[in-house]
Amino acid sequence: MLRxxxxxxxALFPWEHQALRVNGRTMAYLDEGPPEARxxxxxxxxxxxxFLYRDFLQPLTAAGYRIIVPDWVGAGYSDHPRLDAAxxxxxxxxxxxxxxxxxxxRGFIIVGQDWGGPQGVGAALQRVERxxxxxxxxxxxFTGAVGRFxxxxxxxxxxxxxxxxxxxxxRHKVLSQHGPSVTxxxxxxxxxxxxxxxxxxxxxxxxxxxTWPRTIPLHEGDRGWADMQAIERRLxxxxxxxxxxLWASEDNVFPLSYAERLKALLPHxxxxxxxxxxxxxxxxxxxxxxxxxxxxxxxxxVGATL
Amino acid sequence: xxxxxxxxxxxSYLRADPLLWEQELDVRPDVAQAIERATGTRAGxxxxxxxxxxxxxxxxxxxxxxxxxxxxxxxxxxxxxxRPPEHEIDADLLDFSLWVAEVAASLDPxxxxxxxxxxxxxxxxPEDTVLRTxxxxxxxxxxxxxxxxxxxxxxxxxxxxxxxxxxxILMLHGEPTWGYLYRHMITPLVxxxxxxVPDLIGFGxxxxxxxxxxxxxxxxxxxLRRFIEALDxQRITLVGQDWGGLLGLRVxxxxxxxxxxxxxxxxxxxxxxxxxxxxxxxxAFCAAPAxxxxxxxxxxxxxxxxxx
Numbered sequence: 001m002l003r004x005x006x007x008x009x010x011a012l013f014p015w016e017h018q019a020l021r022v023n024g025r026t027m028a029y030l031d032e033g034p035p036e037a038r039x040x041x042x043x044x045x046x047x048x049x050x051f052l053y054r055d056f057l058q059p060l061t062a063a064g065y066r067i068i069v070p071d072w073v074g075a076g077y078s079d080h081p082r083l084d085a086a087x088x089x090x091x092x093x094x095x096x097x098x099x100x101x102x103x104x105x106r107g108f109i110i111v112g113q114d115w116g117g118p119q120g121v122g123a124a125l126q127r128v129e130r131x132x133x134x135x136x137x138x139x140x141x142f143t144g145a146v147g148r149f150x151x152x153x154x155x156x157x158x159x160x161x162x163x164x165x166x167x168x169x170x171r172h173k174v175l176s177q178h179g180p181s182v183t184x185x186x187x188x189x190x191x192x193x194x195x196x197x198x199x200x201x202x203x204x205x206x207x208x209x210x211t212w213p214r215t216i217p218l219h220e221g222d223r224g225w226a227d228m229q230a231i232e233r234r235l236x237x238x239x240x241x242x243x244x245x246l247w248a249s250e251d252n253v254f255p256l257s258y259a260e261r262l263k264a265l266l267p268h269x270x271x272x273x274x275x276x277x278x279x280x281x282x283x284x285x286x287x288x289x290x291x292x293x294x295x296x297x298x299x300x301x302v303g304a305t306l
Numbered sequence: 307x308x309x310x311x312x313x314x315x316x317x318s319y320l321r322a323d324p325l326l327w328e329q330e331l332d333v334r335p336d337v338a339q340a341i342e343r344a345t346g347t348r349a350g351x352x353x354x355x356x357x358x359x360x361x362x363x364x365x366x367x368x369x370x371x372x373x374x375x376x377x378x379x380x381x382x383x384x385x386x387x388x389r390p391p392e393h394e395i396d397a398d399l400l401d402f403s404l405w406v407a408e409v410a411a412s413l414d415p416x417x418x419x420x421x422x423x424x425x426x427x428x429x430x431x432p433e434d435t436v437l438r439t440x441x442x443x444x445x446x447x448x449x450x451x452x453x454x455x456x457x458x459x460x461x462x463x464x465x466x467x468x469x470x471x472x473x474x475i476l477m478l479h480g481e482p483t484w485g486y487l488y489r490h491m492i493t494p495l496v497x498x499x500x501x502x503v504p505d506l507i508g509f510g511x512x513x514x515x516x517x518x519x520x521x522x523x524x525x526x527x528x529x530l531r532r533f534i535e536a537l538d539x540q541r542i543t544l545v546g547q548d549w550g551g552l553l554g555l556r557v558x559x560x561x562x563x564x565x566x567x568x569x570x571x572x573x574x575x576x577x578x579x580x581x582x583x584x585x586x587x588x589x590a591f592c593a594a595p596a597x598x599x600x601x602x603x604x605x606x607x608x609x610x611x612x613x614x
Contacts, residue, residue: 082329083329084329084330157412157413158407158413158414158417158418158421159421160333161334161337161406161407161410161413162328162330162331162333162334162337162338162341162377162406163326163328163331163377163379163402163403163406164403164406164407164413164418166326166327166328166379167326167399167400167402167403168421168422168425168427170326171325171326171396171399172425172427174421174425178425211330214330214333223330223333
């Protein structure tokens with residue numbers, strides 16, 4: 001059902017995907033660690049896939065947690081529909097809720113970066129009685145822009161303008177093929193860069209790389225505006241949930257101003273804990289340090305046993 | 307944009323290849339409305355001819371939204387032929403993107419140009435796709451003392467000889483020769499005009515793209531036209547033999563105001579329907595026994611190199 005993993009990827013990413021049919025599409029996910037332990041969902045964003053969390057798997061399972069790493073529909077080893085309607089914020093949330101229900105997750109933890117934040121929290125709010133803790137990293141849960149990146153013409157709004165965006169993003173794959181490697185502070189090896197982009201190599205496999213940016217709700221009426229407002233409105237429901245903000249300090253997309261806005265919306269959250277020498281894909285730049293901070297926080301607040 | 311109305315006959319022998327397609331033009335209604343104003347259509351096709359002479363179509367669909375909600379850009383190529391080199395398509399699509407930015411108030415063409423530069427969109431011949439024969443191969447050729455001059459045509463170096471003053475006499479070689487073919491005609495002709503002998507792209511000292519599909523008839527005609535425009539030749543006497551005639555005569559038809567005299571030598575302008583007698587002549591030529599060769603310049607030296 002899932003596309004086979006190429007042999008060159010095996011050493012970098014030895015885990016085997018499971019497959020689940022969600023809302024008519026196949027979703028690929030990893031399910032590692034003891035099945036009776038507290039589950040931690042590690043959620044990636046644009047334009048990556050579960051590979052982003054490869055440094056998290058071993059330390060978290062060694063600490064006794066169960067790890068679920070889904071690839072969002074449209075990305076990674078999940079189906080890549082070329083259909084806007086299958087790739088809306090609401091649809092992504094519904095996909096994750098389907099996975100949570102199928103696995104009967106309870107007492108779970110959401111770790112989310114970029115779109116992993118709103119999509120993960122959006123799904124968690126649908127099953128909020130089963131949410132145990134939350135670790136947002138370089139993400140946002142509100143409408144409007146706090147930083148300059150999403151409002152500035154270069155490259156963001158230019159890349160995503162009608163027809164022009166097709167030229168840059170689909171014909172030239174400037175984001176899906178080069179995003180992680182040009183943003184990396186650590187410097188990716190050729191194989192690591194390939195691991196990120198090989199899932200978008202097929203023509204038309206990278207539709208999500210267009211729909212995600214176009215769902216960023218900057219102005220009222222933008223696609224995703226109503227869904228993001230619904231999430232923002234419900235954030236007070238998380239007042240009793242332990243939250244840790246982990247933040248890369250060199251991220252142009254979600255600079256520290258986004259963390260401060262989140263902190264204002266979720267005043268009981270710990271952090272933001274700053275990580276220098278890390279940009280937008282902080283799990284790749286500082287993975288071992290981030291997972292250490294995450295395990296320490298989880299052990300202290302919720303623990304690995306249910 | 308160079309909007310055109312192609313004839314149904316022309317479209318019928320072309321193949322439409324979707325290049326950019328939009329499912330959500332409505333994500334930026336201001337841009338969609340600007341495109342509608344600029345093209346004068348909300349749903350339907352408009353065509354334009356690009357700087358590379360390729361025919362493109364922008365197809366708009368309304369979907370009941372009151373403005374263009376979906377768009378597809380097609381390239382029209384020769385029906386059964388590989389499409390043109392990708393950098394030409396990229397250059398044309400970049401021009402189109404710049405036009406979209408120009409008509410839409412919320413976009414700035416300079417941003418598009420910068421992003422293209424940042425993304426290194428190849429709009430000229432990429433490295434290693436063009437060969438150039440080393441200069442040493444042309445050293446001390448018999449009866450050929452004329453120093454070459456060079457001009458860039460669509461990112462390709464085109465070599466030519468220019469000798470004398472007066473109205474230009476444009477001498478075009480064919481297959482498989484180069485400007486050297488005219489070496490005994492240059493000096494006598496200098497008495498009556500300014501002799502200009504280019505090497506066609508792919509020949510002599512001109513650049514040689516590696517890809518077969520670079521050498522279309524259309525591209526040769528375009529390169530030749532650009533060459534004439536770059537040198538701003540007027541009152542031209544065209545001297546053409548073999549492909550020099552097939553190409554030169556077509557260019558003459560496209561810009562007749564630049565030509566004053568025509569000398570056609572063993573050439574023609576086949577237009578399709580009638581079998582060309584030259585083919586049977588060529589067949590006979592190929593069947594004839596090969597004559598012994600005279601000693602020429604060092605053959606090994608003259609293999610094209612990657613000097614570009």
